[in-house]
Every structure is written in structure tokens, then in C-alpha cells.
Amino acid sequence: MNLFRLAIKNVLRSRQRSAVTVSAMAFAGAIMIFYASLLEGWYVAMKQNAIGLEMGEMQVHAKGYRDDPDLYKLVTDEKRLVGVLRKKGLLAAPRLIGGGLAAAGSNSAGVMIRGIDLELEQQVTLLHRHVWHGQWLAGDDPAGVVIGRKLAKSLAVKVGDELVLVGQAADGSMANDLYRVRGILKSIGAATDSGGLIMSGAAFRQFMSLENGVHELVVKRISPALELTPLAQELRGRLDTLEVHTWQELQPVLARLFEMSNISLVIMLLITYAAVGILTLNAMLMSVFERIPEFGVMKALGVSGLNLFTLIVIETLILTTFAVTLSLVVGVPLSYHFSRVPLDFSWLLESSTTIAGIAFEPQWYCHLNSSSVILPTLFMYLVALIAIFYPAAKAALIRPVQAIHHH
Amino acid sequence: MRIHTMACRSLRRNLRRSLITAFSIGFGVFLAVTFTASGDYSYTNMIETSAVMGLGHVTLQPVGYNDSPSLSMELAEAEMFHRELTAIPGVEAARARIAGQAMFGAGAKSVGGAFMAIDPDQETPAYNLLTRSITQGALFDSDDERGVLVGERMAKKLKLRLGKKLIITVTDKNGEIASELTRVRGIFRTGEHSVDSSLVLLPLTMVRKLLRYGSDSATYVSVYLEDHRQATEMVNYLRTRWGQKDVEILPWQKTQGELAGLVAVDRLFNYLLQLLVGLVIAAGIMNTMLMSVLERKRELGIMMAIGMRPGQVVGLVLAESFWLAVVGLGIGVLITAPWFYYMAVYGIDFTSLMSDEYSAGGVVVEPVMKFRLYRESAAAIIGVVFTLTIAAGIYPAIRAGRIPPVDSIKEI
Numbered sequence: 001m002n003l004f005r006l007a008i009k010n011v012l013r014s015r016q017r018s019a020v021t022v023s024a025m026a027f028a029g030a031i032m033i034f035y036a037s038l039l040e041g042w043y044v045a046m047k048q049n050a051i052g053l054e055m056g057e058m059q060v061h062a063k064g065y066r067d068d069p070d071l072y073k074l075v076t077d078e079k080r081l082v083g084v085l086r087k088k089g090l091l092a093a094p095r096l097i098g099g100g101l102a103a104a105g106s107n108s109a110g111v112m113i114r115g116i117d118l119e120l121e122q123q124v125t126l127l128h129r130h131v132w133h134g135q136w137l138a139g140d141d142p143a144g145v146v147i148g149r150k151l152a153k154s155l156a157v158k159v160g161d162e163l164v165l166v167g168q169a170a171d172g173s174m175a176n177d178l179y180r181v182r183g184i185l186k187s188i189g190a191a192t193d194s195g196g197l198i199m200s201g202a203a204f205r206q207f208m209s210l211e212n213g214v215h216e217l218v219v220k221r222i223s224p225a226l227e228l229t230p231l232a233q234e235l236r237g238r239l240d241t242l243e244v245h246t247w248q249e250l251q252p253v254l255a256r257l258f259e260m261s262n263i264s265l266v267i268m269l270l271i272t273y274a275a276v277g278i279l280t281l282n283a284m285l286m287s288v289f290e291r292i293p294e295f296g297v298m299k300a301l302g303v304s305g306l307n308l309f310t311l312i313v314i315e316t317l318i319l320t321t322f323a324v325t326l327s328l329v330v331g332v333p334l335s336y337h338f339s340r341v342p343l344d345f346s347w348l349l350e351s352s353t354t355i356a357g358i359a360f361e362p363q364w365y366c367h368l369n370s371s372s373v374i375l376p377t378l379f380m381y382l383v384a385l386i387a388i389f390y391p392a393a394k395a396a397l398i399r400p401v402q403a404i405h406h407h
Numbered sequence: 408m409r410i411h412t413m414a415c416r417s418l419r420r421n422l423r424r425s426l427i428t429a430f431s432i433g434f435g436v437f438l439a440v441t442f443t444a445s446g447d448y449s450y451t452n453m454i455e456t457s458a459v460m461g462l463g464h465v466t467l468q469p470v471g472y473n474d475s476p477s478l479s480m481e482l483a484e485a486e487m488f489h490r491e492l493t494a495i496p497g498v499e500a501a502r503a504r505i506a507g508q509a510m511f512g513a514g515a516k517s518v519g520g521a522f523m524a525i526d527p528d529q530e531t532p533a534y535n536l537l538t539r540s541i542t543q544g545a546l547f548d549s550d551d552e553r554g555v556l557v558g559e560r561m562a563k564k565l566k567l568r569l570g571k572k573l574i575i576t577v578t579d580k581n582g583e584i585a586s587e588l589t590r591v592r593g594i595f596r597t598g599e600h601s602v603d604s605s606l607v608l609l610p611l612t613m614v615r616k617l618l619r620y621g622s623d624s625a626t627y628v629s630v631y632l633e634d635h636r637q638a639t640e641m642v643n644y645l646r647t648r649w650g651q652k653d654v655e656i657l658p659w660q661k662t663q664g665e666l667a668g669l670v671a672v673d674r675l676f677n678y679l680l681q682l683l684v685g686l687v688i689a690a691g692i693m694n695t696m697l698m699s700v701l702e703r704k705r706e707l708g709i710m711m712a713i714g715m716r717p718g719q720v721v722g723l724v725l726a727e728s729f730w731l732a733v734v735g736l737g738i739g740v741l742i743t744a745p746w747f748y749y750m751a752v753y754g755i756d757f758t759s760l761m762s763d764e765y766s767a768g769g770v771v772v773e774p775v776m777k778f779r780l781y782r783e784s785a786a787a788i789i790g791v792v793f794t795l796t797i798a799a800g801i802y803p804a805i806r807a808g809r810i811p812p813v814d815s816i817k818e819i
Contacts (some may be wrong), residue, residue, distance in 0.1 A: 022543040024690045028687045035683050077550045106582055107508060142511075276687055343679075364676070
């Protein structure tokens with residue numbers, strides 16, 4: 001007997017019931033795919049804002065710089081170093097860092113001044129894309145600086161306003177110069193928001209009278225497939241006058257936070273899975289239990305218990321396959337759409353803000369990856385098969401006469 | 408006709424199916440309570456923490472101060488407002504404070520930061536996070552005009568200890584530089600880095616003289632309410648009361664806009680995720696109801712043949728949905744109650760996992776998951792459960808109403 005053909009016939013015969021079961025499961029599956037990609041998108045955005053915005057995946061400093069930052073603790077051969085890292089599959093951007101006092105009108109505030117390489121910085125971090133008002137730095141405007149958003153508020157400056165910067169230069173003299181606010185950044189992180197001032201590397205060198213060397217190299221992998229920790233280990237061996245830190249070492253609290261949110265995302269997923277599981281279970285139980293009299297007739301006609309069991313399993317697989325296909329057809333384009341066009345909550349916020357020091361953007365993108373499609377699919381098959389096991393076994397073992405009168 | 412008796416009977420006839428469906432509703436209630444209650448708790452907590460960091464639930468301040476704060480603005484009648492506010496029902500406390508930017512110097516080092524000037528006779532730890540968080544020393548008393556409290560991180564930066572000198576430099580109300588020598592009486596630690604590294608508490612009387620303010624002036628008066636949800640109402644009341652005076656009255660949503668936005672976004676995220684789970688559950692209910700209608704075609708046909716009108720059949724199926732929602736809600740309450748009780752009283756403490764303070768929108772969030780359910784949130788959950796369940800029953804009910812009596816009896 002051709003069980004597969006029989007199964008298809010059964011599915012088609014009770015068309016209404018099949019359609020109801022399939023559409024309920026497909027709806028749940030589509031929502032599950034959407035939900036999984038929303039959660040994944042949240043996680044990816046958080047990680048990108050924490051690491052890709054400013055910190056980079058790895059940082060290189062002169063020995064001792066991190067414990068006690070000082071204008072004179074320099075990485076001297078940064079050009080060669082950028083080349084060396086490049087060969088390892090890493091992009092690097094040099095930064096100059098110093099402290100100073102910014103004043104505008106009668107307000108003043110302490111600032112952390114950063115001089116960056118306009119070209120290389122863009123390859124490594126996304127700072128240039130996070131300008132809130134005004135524009136990002138430009139090579140032909142050395143007096144234009146970009147500042148953090150809280151700093152702009154405490155200095156009461158807007159784009160185009162002038163500010164005076166005072167600091168101690170590398171040669172011991174008093175550095176003092178006039179700059180113009182070219183841009184105000186969105187939330188980047190707690191420290192940069194309240195005291196970050198960014199200018200071009202050349203402008204920094206002039207202000208601080210510093211000719212050579214840099215204070216920091218921010219590093220990013222070209223391909224995310226590259227393993228970060230062994231690479232850092234290897235670099236540490238080669239560059240013994242320097243300090244190499246991965247982002248997990250730079251921000252252990254953050255690394256911890258990511259582990260925790262990963263756990264909570266898994267919990268959230270399990271919750272939807274449970275809801276989908278109950279739905280699938282009920283749908284499948286109904287579609288098998290109600291047909292026990294029908295199965296009794298088949299047994300009376302001589303179908304063996306094993307064949308009957310197999311038949312029910314095949315029917316379930318056919319229904320689930322329909323449901324899964326439909327859920328993919330609906331869920332994947334839906335998630336894809338929201339991975340281009342985010343859910344936008346910016347109307348609720350006056351400006352961007354930070355959570356745990358990480359910039360928080362009110363745009364929520366979906367992130368569709370293989371696990372947000374494969375896991376829900378496998379899960380639906382699994383639950384469906386578990387759900388029908390008991391009623392199918394019952395149908396296979398029951399005596400025909402009892403089954404016919406079963407209700 | 409007793410439509411509800413009939414509805415309950417048909418639910419009971421297929422007990423397993425009804426129970427699984429009701430259980431899925433109960434599960435939904437459990438989730439909705441878990442997510443909403445942990446949200447309600449943490450939002451309340453953040454709003455309260457933010458309020459005791461200075462600005463209160465409602466703030467009375469000079470007109471225009473909120474947009475561009477400056478020490479040149481003073482609220483001349485602050486003490487009058489303060490006195491009258493305490494007599495208004497719904498107001499728990501009010502505090503007159505001066506706040507602004509200053510330079511702090513000790514030895515050869517100096518840093519920029521902010522200060523908050525308070526009256527030590529008025530302030531109590533309940534309405535001031537900083538005096539509540541003192542780790543060394545104590546709050547200066549009212550006859551100590553030179554006492555200050557500094558944050559732990561600033562103390563470290565300036566190498567300050569109790570009894571050490573700290574020089575405050577500000578621009579006074581006329582824009583002139585003014586300085587005062589003070590002594591550290593205490594050190595506080597809130598956990599929020601920006602506060603601990605840049606804030607200093609000063610005595611109100613000293614700062615009034617330093618800034619050349621009047622003896623009744625302050626920068627703002629913070630008002631603490633019994634319930635932060637009454638802020639807008641209170642603002643409206645105070646505006647009618649003091650409408651002709653030169654004062655701006657704002658709720659915390661305006662003075663602490665960053666936090667308000669964060670709470671609003673987080674709440675929306677939370678509801679969106681709940682809604683998605685709710686839709687899955689509703690699809691399950693619809694599936695059950697539709698199946699039960701389809702397999703009862705014959706039964707419903709007979710009922711219509713003996714005189715039941717289509718409208719009554721629709722009503723019957725909707726009544727089934729309704730009772731499913733009632734049972735589901737009951738199951739939900741049963742499984743949620745112990746969990747809710749535990750979480751409301753004890754909660755789960757993540758401190759050991761966090762190792763460091765966690766802040767959002769500039770406010771320290773304690774790493775404890777606890778529950779608190781606003782009455783309106785509980786009402787919303789119940790409303791949504793009924794709406795979704797009955798909405799899920801509408802299509803099956805309409806299908807049932809359209810069953811042709813004679814034909815369906817002929818069907819096997």
C-alpha cells in the first residue's frame with residue numbers, strides 16, 4: 001500500500017480541517033520568525049553601538065597608558081603598525097588623546113580631546129555616522145570640531161558657535177586656541193556624551209605641539225570570521241612594548257552584560273516557542289483524536305497498527321511542511337522589510353540616550369539570520385511530532401470496534 | 408434561552424481541548440503579568456530614583472530655565488512656594504534648591520562639575536539620593552556654612568578626605584567670578600559615575616550669598632508627590648493656582664526628558680513583544696473554536712432547524728469564547744499568583760552577576776527583578792485577554808451562523 005498517497009488523500013479530503021490547522025500553525029510560525037529576528041536585531045544593534053561606535057574590537061596602547069593616561073605615553077611607529085595589522089586581517093585607526101578645558105560664553109567644562117585620522121577612523125568605527133546636528137569633521141576645516149551632546153548642553157553651544165580650548169601642550173606651554181562647533185554627536189556613550197571633543201589628527205598635533213606618535217590604535221577585524229582572542233594573544237607576543245586589549249578586556253562589565261542579555265533573549269524566545277508549542281499541540285491533538293473512529297474503520301479493513309501509525313506521522317509531516325512553507329513565505333519577507341525600514345520610536349524620545357553607557361537608538365531593525373529561520377522550522381516539526389505521538393499510538397493500538405465507537 | 412449554560416456544556420463536552428486552550432490563555436496571562444509587572448516596578452523605581460537626584464516629580468523653576476539652565480536665573484519667591492506646597496494635599500514634600508555648574512579646586516588640581524545647594528534643615532534622606540548615599544562623614548548642619556559633600560569619584564580625583572579644603576568657583580548672578588573656601592564633611596556614592604565624579608552638595612545659605620541671590624531665592628523648588636502618576640494633574644492644579652506668577656511649572660517628563668523617553672520606548676518594546684505572543688495565543692483560540700464549529704455542523708444545523716436563529720448561534724459561539732477566557736483567566740491567576748507574590752515580596756537579585764552599577768538614561772537601576780502591577784496595568788491585561796479571546800471567536804461564530812440547517816443535517 002502506498003501510504004504517502006493515502007496520506008495526501010486524507011489531508012485533501014478533510015480540506016477545511018487541514019486548512020484551519022495549517023493556517024494557525026503558519027501564523028504562529030511567521031510570528032515566531034519575526035519575533036526571533038526582532039530580538040536578534042536588538043542584540044546586534046546593541047553590540048554594534050557598544051563596540052562599533054567608538055571602542056573598536058581591539059585597542060593598542062603604549063605600556064602603562066591605560067592605567068595612567070598621559071600625553072607622553074606614545075605608540076611611535078603607528079604607520080608601520082597599521083601595515084602589520086592589515087596583514088593580519090585587521091583594520092586600524094590611530095587616535096591622539098588629551099585633556100583640556102572648553103569654554104563658551106560664561107560656561108566652561110572639562111573635555112577629553114581626541115584627534116583622529118579622518119580616513120582610517122571611518123573604516124574602523126561608525127562615529128562619523130552618528131552626527132545629530134551639523135556635520136562630521138572635514139579635512140579642509142581644521143578649526144571645526146565635533147562634540148558630545150551633553151557637553152553641547154552644558155556649554156550652551158549650537159552648531160556654528162565658537163569655543164575656546166585650553167590645555168597643557170606637550171612642550172609644557174599653555175595651549176590655547178579658538179574652534180568652531182561643526183557637529184554635535186548623538187549619544188555615543190556616557191563619557192563621550194558629557195565630555196568628548198573630536199578634531200582632526202593634524203589639528204590636535206598643532207594644538208598640543210605634538211609631532212610624532214599616537215596614544216591609541218582602534219582595531220577592527222575585516223572579516224568577522226576571524227577569532228579575536230588568539231589574534232590578540234599573538235599580537236601581544238610580537239609587540240612587547242605595547243598593550244593589546246580586546247573589547248572584552250577593555251570593558252569586562254559590558255562583556256558580562258552581553259552574556260546576560262543573550263541569556264534573556266533565549267528566555268524570551270523560549271516563551272514564544274512555548275506559546276507556539278501549545279498551539280501546535282492542540283491543533284495536532286484535535287486533528288488526530290477526532291479521527292479515531294475513522295482509523296478504527298481502517299483497522300477493521302486490515303491496516304496494521306504500524307502502517308496506521310506511519311500514515312498519521314506522514315500526514316502530520318505533510319501538514320507541518322505546508323505550515324512551515326507558509327510561515328516562511330509570510331515571516332521572511334516581513335522580517336526582511338523591517339531589516340530595511342526600522343520600527344521607529346524616535347517620536348517618543350527628545351534625543352538619543354544611553355543604557356548602561358551604551359548608546360541607544362530608538363530605531364529597531366530586524367536582523368534575519370539562518371538561526372532565526374531554521375530554529376522555528378525545526379521546532380514546529382518537533383512539537384508536531386511530539387503532539388501526535390500519543391494519539392497516533394492510541395489509534396494504532398486500539399481495537400477496531402472500540403475505535404469506531406470512540407468519542 | 409440559557410445560552411451560557413449551553414456554551415459551558417459544549418466546552419465541557421470536549422474537556423481536553425477546552426483545557427489546553429484555556430491553559431494557553433492562562434500562560435498568556437502569566438507572561439503578560441510577568442513582563443508588565445517587572446516593567447511597572449522598574450519604571451517606578453527609575454522615576455523615583457531620578458526624582459530624588461534633585462528635580463522631583465514636579466518642578467517649579469524660572470521661566471525658560473529648563474531649556475537653557477543658567478545661574479543668572481533665580482526663582483525669587485522659592486521659600487513662599489515651598490511653604491505653600493507642603494500644605495497641598497497629594498504633595499508629600501517640597502524642597503528649595505540651587506543647582507548649577509562650578510569649578511572645584513583642591514591643591515594644584517581642579518575639575519569642572521555641578522553643584523546642588525540644599526538646606527540641611529529641610530533635606531531628609533528620603534527625598535535626597537545624595538544624602539542617602541553618604542559613605543563617610545555626615546551631612547553638614549545648618550550652622551556650618553562651609554561644609555560640603557562630594558562624590559566618591561571626585562574625592563578620588565582631587566585626593567580629598569574628610570576635613571580637607573575645597574575651593575568652589577562659580578559665576579554669580581551678575582556674571583562675575585566668585586569663590587569660596589569650603590571643607591569636606593562627607594563623601595557619597597550613588598553608583599552613577601557621572602554623579603559621583605562631578606556633583607558637590609553645598610549649604611543653601613552660603614550659595615545664596617555667593618551668587619548674590621535674595622534670601623528667599625532658589626533655582627527651583629522640587630515637589631515630591633505620593634504617586635508620580637499624578638504629576639500632570641498636579642502641574643495643572645499648580646498652574647491655575649500660580650498662573651499669574653513668574654514661574655514655570657513642569658512635570659518630571661519635561662525636566663527629566665531623557666528618562667521619560669526611555670521609559671516610553673521601553674514600555675512600547677515590552678508591549679510589542681507581549682502583543683506578538685498574544686497573537687499566537689489568539690490564533691490558537693481561533694483554531695480551537697473553528698474546529699469545534701466545523702465538527703458540530705450537524706449539531707448546530709439541528710438546533711437551527713428546531714428554531715434557533717443564526718444570531719443566537721453566533722451568540723452561542725461567542726459565549727463559548729467568553730467562558731474560555733474566564734476559565735483561562737482563572738487558570739492564569741492560579742498559576743501567576745504564587746509567582747507574583749514571590750516576585751513582589753522577594754524578587755530576584757542579579758547583583759552578583761552584574762559586579763558593577765547599571766544605569767539607563769543617567770539613572771542607576773538596581774539589578775533586582777521585582778514585580779509591581781499598577782491597577783490600570785492589571786485592568787489592561789484583563790481587557791486584552793477578553794478582547795483577544797472574543798475577537799478570535801468572531802470568525803468561527805460568523806461561520807457557525809451561516810450554517811444552512813437542512814444541508815448540514817444531511818451531511819455525515
